[in-house]
Amino acid sequence: xxKNTNAIMLFTIRxxxxxxxxxxxxxxxxxxxxxxxxxxxxxxxxxxxxxxxxNLVYPYINIRFPEYQGDGFHRSKAFATIERYLNxxxxxxxxxxxxxxxxxxxxxxxxxxDHEEVTDEFQGIKLWWTSNCVTPNRQSISFYPTEDAKRNxxxxxxxxxxxxxxxxxxxxxxxxxxxxxxxxxxxxLYTNNKxxxxxxxxxxxxxxxxxxxxxxxxxLALEPNKKEEITKDLIRFTEAKDYYAKIGKAWKRGYLxxxxxxxxxxxxxxxxxxxxxxxxxxxELTSVKDNTELRKLLIDTSSKSIIVIEDIDCSLDLTGxxxxxxxKKTEAxxxxxKAHPVKAxxxxxxxxxxxxxxxxxxxxxxxxxxIELSYCSFEAFKILAKNYLDLESxxxxxxxxxxxxxxxxxxxDVAENLMPxxxxxxxxxxxxxxxxxxxxxxxxxxxxxxxxxxxxxxxKEEEKLKAEKEKDKEKEANGKEGVEITNSVKENxxxxx
Ligand SMILES: Nc1ncnc2c1ncn2[C@@H]1O[C@H](COP(=O)(O)OP(=O)(O)OP(=O)(O)O)[C@@H](O)[C@H]1O
Ligand SMILES: [Mg+2]
Numbered sequence: 001x002x003k004n005t006n007a008i009m010l011f012t013i014r015x016x017x018x019x020x021x022x023x024x025x026x027x028x029x030x031x032x033x034x035x036x037x038x039x040x041x042x043x044x045x046x047x048x049x050x051x052x053x054x055n056l057v058y059p060y061i062n063i064r065f066p067e068y069q070g071d072g073f074h075r076s077k078a079f080a081t082i083e084r085y086l087n088x089x090x091x092x093x094x095x096x097x098x099x100x101x102x103x104x105x106x107x108x109x110x111x112x113x114d115h116e117e118v119t120d121e122f123q124g125i126k127l128w129w130t131s132n133c134v135t136p137n138r139q140s141i142s143f144y145p146t147e148d149a150k151r152n153x154x155x156x157x158x159x160x161x162x163x164x165x166x167x168x169x170x171x172x173x174x175x176x177x178x179x180x181x182x183x184x185x186x187x188x189l190y191t192n193n194k195x196x197x198x199x200x201x202x203x204x205x206x207x208x209x210x211x212x213x214x215x216x217x218x219x220l221a222l223e224p225n226k227k228e229e230i231t232k233d234l235i236r237f238t239e240a241k242d243y244y245a246k247i248g249k250a251w252k253r254g255y256l257x258x259x260x261x262x263x264x265x266x267x268x269x270x271x272x273x274x275x276x277x278x279x280x281x282x283x284e285l286t287s288v289k290d291n292t293e294l295r296k297l298l299i300d301t302s303s304k305s306i307i308v309i310e311d312i313d314c315s316l317d318l319t320g321x322x323x324x325x326x327x328k329k330t331e332a333x334x335x336x337x338k339a340h341p342v343k344a345x346x347x348x349x350x351x352x353x354x355x356x357x358x359x360x361x362x363x364x365x366x367x368x369x370x371i372e373l374s375y376c377s378f379e380a381f382k383i384l385a386k387n388y389l390d391l392e393s394x395x396x397x398x399x400x401x402x403x404x405x406x407x408x409x410x411x412x413d414v415a416e417n418l419m420p421x422x423x424x425x426x427x428x429x430x431x432x433x434x435x436x437x438x439x440x441x442x443x444x445x446x447x448x449x450x451x452x453x454x455x456x457x458x459x460k461e462e463e464k465l466k467a468e469k470e471k472d473k474e475k476e477a478n479g480k481e482g483v484e485i486t487n488s489v490k491e492n493x494x495x496x497x
Contacts, residue, residue: 061159067151081177082153086118086129087111088180093118114151122169128156182304183277187211192297193284205297211280213270219387220264220271221380221411222373230268231275233369238276256312259373262412268373269308279305285312375408384411388418389427396431403438407445413437 038046069076087110096113112118114133119126134150157165189211217227237253244251255272257265273280281301288294301307376384378401385391417434420426 059159060156061162061165063155063165065153065155078174079153081174081181082129083111083177084180084184085173085177086131086153088176122172123164125157125161125164125169127161127165127169130154130156185277187273187277188279189213190279190281190301191284193282193287205293205300206281211273213274215267215270216274217271219383220268221376221383221387221415222264222268223377223379226371230272230369230371234272234276253369254367256367256370257373258370260375260410262410263373263375264411265373266310268371269306273306276306277304281305281307283307283309285309376404376411376414378404380411381414384415384418385431388415389420389430391427394427394431396428396435399435400431400438403435403442407438407442409438409441 035043065076065079065082067076067079068074096116097110098113099108099110112129112131114131117128117130119128121127130153132152132154134152155165187210188208190206190208192206217231220227233253241251257268259265269280272278279302283297285294288297298307381400381404382392382397385394385397414434417437418430420430
């Protein structure tokens, strides 16, 4: 039964083909006659008049955007951008769509299938876009690879709208298309840290992987008003292209994020990248040879990118100040650092605060906004409790609020305590663990403060004793001198007599 159906279908097509064949044959004969019996000049004249008449009766203008331009090897950027723009409309309007699977088989992007038409409206005018595909007619057998089908997009509109189309519609299509491309593209995390797998012949100085950090401003534990201030600043910046051009300033903005380890500096960078849909360039300054290389790296970044320099205070001594600081270290300090390198590194990181940085680096213009990320506040804790336990309130919150006021704990440590460690770990257990950790931290801090106070008191006592001894010594010395003076006075006195 099924076989029969197929057969009927085939028959019908053959019928149509036969009909079309006779029409085509008729046209071919007419064309051959036209070419054989009319002299060249007369043919040209006739063609010109035919076009003129066509122009009079056909009031539309067609603009064709081929997929490949020039050498035929490079896909036209305009084509790709227009395609993106049309995808937004076509997936709602067109009945035949093509599915393109992108981003490692994770995302399906629908686009207009060949020979589909969609309408668009702009400033009250109507325009039509058609997608065409011309397959080369191959009549001979060739050993060479076959030529691909040529695709193009055709824009049709009434000729009275030519001004609007050329002055604003095309610009609008390209800008919208670009914005959609940015929104949908697989973002990348670039790094200039060349490992052993580094391809020496690669054209770029950056290597990259897909950027897939899930952090967002919603999940970032930070006071809501600070969050709002930062996100508003970022959005204002992205929308200020014309403003930057007007004031003659390069369209870039520097943010200095500072704070102890585990307070969310790197997390915030990921949240910024996700908010703006920008690529991230992780610039490892210690791998940069000199200024020329740095400049090359910066030139080689794409637009819409966030360039991150982690631990800027530790990675490069821009003014040689750190070297001087190193030189000033006492032998004992150097020995201590060698014996406990991890502790020394932690200390260095703890010193990572605003005031320790080279002023040239953090002055306005280089870094426009300074953002301090600090120990976990109660507001920040509430966000973490929502993220990790889906909890908005609990009777243990008040206790945690008090403890957070009394002791310092980084959001990283709070998060670690809140995270359920087994299936039996319920919210009560997680909050209880955090309370224990906070109490431990408080006791430890108190003990440390006590020990420090004792040490300070001891040092002061020692200092006092030392000072007293010095004084005694001085007195003794002064005493001797005094004696001598007395003697000399006496001698002088003697001499005067
Ligand atoms: N403010 C925060 N909001 C949400 N999660 C946070 C926050 N701070 C820290 N975390 C959690 O702690 C982990 C470590 O934080 P992150 O790497 O952002 O800290 P950092 O400030 O960059 O530290 P470092 O100075 O060591 O680089 C993150 O993966 C995240 O899970
Ligand atoms: Mg970090």
